[in-house]
Amino acid sequence: MAQLQISRDGQHYGSYDEEDVRHYLQQNQILLTDQYWTEGMEDWQPCSALIPPPIPTATPSRARGSHVCPSCGVSGSPVSHTPGSMAVELVLWLFFIVPGLIYSCWRLCARRNVCPACKNPMIPSNTPLGQNLLK
Numbered sequence: 001m002a003q004l005q006i007s008r009d010g011q012h013y014g015s016y017d018e019e020d021v022r023h024y025l026q027q028n029q030i031l032l033t034d035q036y037w038t039e040g041m042e043d044w045q046p047c048s049a050l051i052p053p054p055i056p057t058a059t060p061s062r063a064r065g066s067h068v069c070p071s072c073g074v075s076g077s078p079v080s081h082t083p084g085s086m087a088v089e090l091v092l093w094l095f096f097i098v099p100g101l102i103y104s105c106w107r108l109c110a111r112r113n114v115c116p117a118c119k120n121p122m123i124p125s126n127t128p129l130g131q132n133l134l135k
């Protein structure tokens with residue numbers, strides 16, 4: 001359990017257990033505008049940072065990621081994948097401007113978001129098909 005130091009108006013208090021600080025925050029014994037510091041932190045931070053953001057209840061629990069992979073079932077954020085090779089592109093540009101241009105266009109056009117696990121295209125998980133895959 002991290003030991004926090006609290007600072008208010010230049011006065012330092014503590015150390016307190018992180019759990020205790022949250023408790024004091026709820027009782028307004030420590031204010032959200034007070035600052036806290038713990039070992040490993042570079043600077044003092046406002047205590048408001050200790051309050052976890054409310055969990056949005058409207059989000060369905062199934063939607064773990066923004067996209068789902070139909071090939072391997074991985075859900076998450078797709079990664080950008082550019083086909084072809086940067087080296088080929090460079091050589092074409094150096095020696096043949098026009099093929100280089102075409103090659104660059106093709107790479108850009110064919111760039112798509114793919115599954116980080118199997119490199120297949122992912123589909124948005126908020127579509128009916130995506131919801132089915134997440135079941």
Ligand SMILES: [Zn+2]
Nearest residue numbers: 069072115118
């Ligand atoms: Zn996949």
